[in-house]
Amino acid sequence: MPRRTATMLASTLVLIALLCAGVLIKVPYSEMSPGPTVNTLGDAGGEPVLQISGRKTYPTSGHLNMTTVRVTGADYRMNLMETVYGWLAHDSIVVPHSTLYPDGKTEEQSTQENAEEFTQSQETAKVAALKALKLPVATRVVVASVVKDSPAQGKLHAGDVIREVDGRKVEEPGDVAKIVTQRKPGEKVVFTVVPAKEAAAAEKAHRAQPTATEKITVTTKKADDNGRAIVGIQAGTDHTFPFTIDIKLADVGGPSAGLMFSLGIVDKLTEGDMTGGKFVAGTGTIDEKGKVGPIGGIQMKTVGARKAGAQYFLTPKENCATAAADVPDGLTLVRVDTLDDAVKSMEGIKKGDTAGLPKCSTG
Template identity: 60%
Template sequence: MLAATLTLITLLVVSVLLKVPYTQLSPGPTYNTLGAQDKAGTPVISISGAQTYPTSGHLNMTTVQVTGADYQPSLVSVVVGWLANDQLVVPHDILYPKGQTEQQSEQQNAEEFASSQDSAKTAALTQLGIPVGNEVQISEVVAGGPADGKLHAGDRIVAVDGTQVTDPTQVGPLVQKHKPGENVVFTVVPHAQDEETLKPSDESQVTVTTSKAPDSDKAMVGIVAAPGHNYPFKIDIGLQDVGGPSAGLMFALGIVDKLTPTDLTGGKFVAGTGTIDDKGNVGPIGGISMKVIAAREAGARYFFTPSDNCAEASKNTPSGLRLIKVDTLAQALDDLGKVRAGQDAQLPACPR
């Protein structure tokens, strides 16, 4: 008995003290894209220079809370998380790849968030038939690369070494005119810049020292240039301390609601998630099981769910929350019409 008791005590102590390489996720806060993001009343989406209309109800984007890169849970904590309905435990390297610091992960999430905002604006205006202009933007900055911390996703590239660029394919050859170790000067408009009042003095000169590309002797700076957009009026998405691309659909719906006389929700509480591209196609996201919980706890009755997330979301759907399977922005707008009309039976549902 004494030996068994001592063994049990030892196992309990080890399970509490032993740290394991896992990350824990839990439901995060939700934000109404039609409302305010803080107690001061700062709107999540503000539009100026265009006619806007009153809105009601909710179109909430959802988030997931994630433990930090340096956090190491105990074995007991991980087991509790596996058993709990409101926690998700995944291997640490899935969210924080080896060699990536927490700061680099946060920067990547911020850049994905900035890119999703641009796509949400483009998809929403395109859906409404409002012309969208083209430009050259940075879509990605490679973590640990020469441009990391100097250039950012969403920055507009005006020129490289004084040569104006109008197409993303111009950027690479201009950089590769240099040898690795030489400086290249980018003229950029930072992503946060107010384009309506842009003056030449608002452009920034950013010098980046090139390095050798991993698969050749050519110079590189570690950015991906892509087609970007400019808009006929200002749309500002001012949400802070949120990262990743998963709010794209809900941002697009919020923009459309503010720009059209139709009250899209009819006063009802709708939440959702999903990436979005410039054409309005909705893609899958991570942490869906935590997001449906967050939505229901906030009061949502309907939840837009990307088709590829339906199977996972259906396993843990809280009581009183109807999942709406969605593939495109156009379909989501049509489904909101059914929500307004109370035609719940006609909504495309995730199979259980």
């Protein structure tokens, strides 16, 4: 065999071996890429994303898009070739698998957690929007969950509104534990509650303060970790709104759409057009006071937004530096720290007066 032919054959075999290795060798990395972006002012799956009844709404135009990120599954292991390609690609990010699935979290656990966060983000988005509009929102302490085989099981139920514990008024979730732990294990605690069914009926009828209460006696037991008295419930907060706001969006998880949901609600409940027909996208968690929080995958969200046609991207203050390091052409990053910030920036975007917008920078 001629020497040149032998060299070419050897090189080809080495290349084939490297390609096979690249496909067969699994590495502990996962990939993030741009996910779907949905207009909160528009439709998804054939029905409006935001559905408001019992209150006058106003016509809207343009876009207020929430953005998402796609990630590889918890059980999927990237091969070496996929990882190298992901590192080189502009529209994806490769991160350690443990970043997306810490402590061996399964895909099912991650999906469940994301679903719970998404549901909570919808609730806080409604609260933030209505508070921004100076509309009444009633807050109440509820039984968020009941521990299996605990003293409270079968007596207290998720959704029960807790009015009093041992005759003392409950105003914050933390009040429940404070009162219960003043008892000794084995002693009885009396809960004054509005049953979950009555509370749900009152909420449906937009009655902020249901009155049908019951007294439930629960015998405490000793906690395994510190020996204090417990009954086995987790207290939380719930809200009653003066009219119905439904958010219809399937197959989305996590808390990062909160800001855009709030803006969409404000736009629909406010006379006049918030966007001026512009295409605005954004992201960010939101709390009940309208504070906007940071999210993950910001660079993938800006890429996805620009591909969808966005001209402006509302960016949480704490994500600004990362987002500004690689901005898609034609996209303006607008820094927001609160819902009020976002509404004010939308006024400038609508008028085309963008010189004064708070922009993101790498500094």
